[in-house]
Every structure is written in C-alpha cells, then in structure tokens.
Amino acid sequence: GAVVSQHPSWVICKSGTSVKIECRSLDFQATTMFWYRQFPKQSLMLMATSNEGSKATYEQGVEKDKFLINHASLTLSTLTVTSAHPEDSSFYICSAQPGQGPHEQYFGPGTRLTVT
Amino acid sequence: QQPVQSPQAVILREGEDAVINCSSSKALYSVHWYRQKHGEAPVFLMILLKGGEQKGHEKISASFNEKKQQSSLYLTASQLSYSGTYFCGTFGSYNTDKLIFGTGTRLQVFP
Numbered sequence: 401g402a403v404v405s406q407h408p409s410w411v412i413c414k415s416g417t418s419v420k421i422e423c424r425s426l427d428f429q430a431t432t433m434f435w436y437r438q439f440p441k442q443s444l445m446l447m448a449t450s451n452e453g454s455k456a457t458y459e460q461g462v463e464k465d466k467f468l469i470n471h472a473s474l475t476l477s478t479l480t481v482t483s484a485h486p487e488d489s490s491f492y493i494c495s496a497q498p499g500q501g502p503h504e505q506y507f508g509p510g511t512r513l514t515v516t
Numbered sequence: 517q518q519p520v521q522s523p524q525a526v527i528l529r530e531g532e533d534a535v536i537n538c539s540s541s542k543a544l545y546s547v548h549w550y551r552q553k554h555g556e557a558p559v560f561l562m563i564l565l566k567g568g569e570q571k572g573h574e575k576i577s578a579s580f581n582e583k584k585q586q587s588s589l590y591l592t593a594s595q596l597s598y599s600g601t602y603f604c605g606t607f608g609s610y611n612t613d614k615l616i617f618g619t620g621t622r623l624q625v626f627p
Contacts, residue, residue: 434615443518443603444558444617493557495615504548505605505615507557 402428404496406508413484413515421479421511423494429474430496434505435467438491450477484515517541519606519618528594528625536589536621538604547580547587548605548615551598558603561589591623599625 403426413419423433432451436444448469449457456469468480477496481488491512495505519540526534538547546565550558564580564587575592591598604618 436617443620446614446616449614491555504560504563506560510555510557512555 402496402498402506404430404494404506404508406494406511408511409509410512411514413513415485415515416483418480418482419484419513421481421492421494421513423477423479423496423508425475425496425506428496428498428506430477431474431499433471433477433494433496435469435477435479436493436495438493438510444493447479481513484513486515489513489515518616519604521602521604521618521621523621524619525622526624528598528623530596530625530627531593532625534591534594534623536591536602536604536623538587538589538606538618540585540606542585542606542608544580544582544585544587544606544608546607547578548607549578549587549589550603550605550617551600552603553600594623594625596625596627599623 405424405426407422411419434449435447437447438444446459447462450469450471452471452474458464466482471477491510493510494508497503497505519538522537528534548563549561551561552558562578564578566582578589580587587604602621605615
C-alpha cells in the first residue's frame with residue numbers, strides 16, 4: 401500500500417527558532433502534497449497545497465512567509481516553520497496523492513511541534 | 517466552508533450501532549471518511565463519489581445524498597477498535613484536489 405513518512409515525529413524548539421518537517425511518499429510519486437495543522441480536539445485544517453516544481457498554494461489566513469513549503473521532487477515536500485512561537489505548537493500532518501483531482505489521500509504519521 | 521458533523525460525540529457499548537452524519541453547505545463531488553486515533557494520522561475508510569453507489573466494508577458502510585449535500589457513516593455491531601474520532605472529508609468538484617475536513621465526531625466504544 402501507499403506509505404507516507406514524516407520526520408521528525410516529535411520536536412521541541414525554543415521560541416524564535418526555525419523547524420523543518422519532511423514529508424516523503426515512499427512507494428509512489430506524489431504530484432500533490434498537502435499540509436494540515438491540527439490543534440487538540442479539533443479537526444484537521446488545510447494549510448497549503450504543494451505541487452512539485454511550483455509554488456505552494458496557501459489557504460486563507462496562513463502566512464506564507466512563516467510557513468515555507470518546498471516540493472523539490474515527486475517524493476519530498478518540506479514545511480519550515482520560521483521564527484516559531486508557542487502559538488505555533490500543534491500537530492502537523494502531511495498527505496500525498498498520486499494524481500490530481502479528488503482522489504484518496506495518504507497521510508503521514510504527523511509531527512508534534514512544541515515551541516517553548 | 518467546513519462540513520458540519522453530528523453528533524459531536526457518541527458513546528456505545530460493544531455490539532451497538534451508530535450513525536454519523538456529515539452535512540455541507542456547498543455542492544459535493546465526493547465524500548471521504550477517515551478515522552483518527554489519538555496522536556495518530558487519519559486512516560482512510562472509504563470514498564463515495566457523486567452518482568456512485570453506497571460503499572463500505574462488512575460492518576462500516578456509508579451513503580451519499582448529493583441533493584441534500586449530506587453523507588452518513590453507518591457503524592454496525594461496533595467493536596472496541598472502532599473508538600476514535602471520525603472525520604468526513606469533502607471535495608467540491610472533480611477539478612479540485614482540496615480535501616476539506618468536517619468538524620469531527622468522537623466515538624467511544626466500551627466493553
């Protein structure tokens with residue numbers, strides 16, 4: 401089956417530092433990857449859509465200069481949280497799909513970010 | 517706009533049935549259902565397409581009413597492993613790849 405990995409699974413950083421999260425599709429090529437954020441006891445909120453070789457499309461209210469997304473290859477997308485603050489602490493989940501359009505998405509295991 | 521799920525939470529005894537509803541204010545092309553355990557990523561359950569048939573596994577099935585812009589997930593003879601939070605995810609059209617998650621329904625199954 402389709403597998404998506406994320407690294408790291410858990411990270412603690414100090415306020416003001418930057419954190420990079422990697423999302424990899426291990427056994428398929430993902431033309432599109434998505435980044436979600438989930439606060440405790442809430443739903444997953446789409447942050448941005450990442451297409452290989454082009455700029456990410458950010459959802460309304462998501463600061464593109466703060467959450468930098470790079471989709472350098474068909475198997476790797478990265479999310480960098482720049483100048484992290486405690487309010488950025490959350491569960492970040494990526495997903496990937498092999499093609500475009502409304503297909504099944506395969507989710508990574510998530511990254512728990514805590515900013516102190 | 518985010519689809520609204522009901523109920524917000526439900527508690528069951530093993531073997532009982534449950535229905536979870538997902539309602540959207542926008543026209544839908546397809547509906548996905550996911551289950552998420554605490555601290556884990558969502559796990560795909562099934563997809564329902566516009567004009568398609570009801571789909572499901574043995575004891576988990578779902579329906580999609582395009583006109584009402586609603587979907588329902590049916591859990592039959594629930595098992596302890598069914599516990600978790602259920603999310604519907606919706607696509608507005610074939611041309612979009614943005615999956616919008618519903619508000620979620622927490623399900624707890626006790627022995």
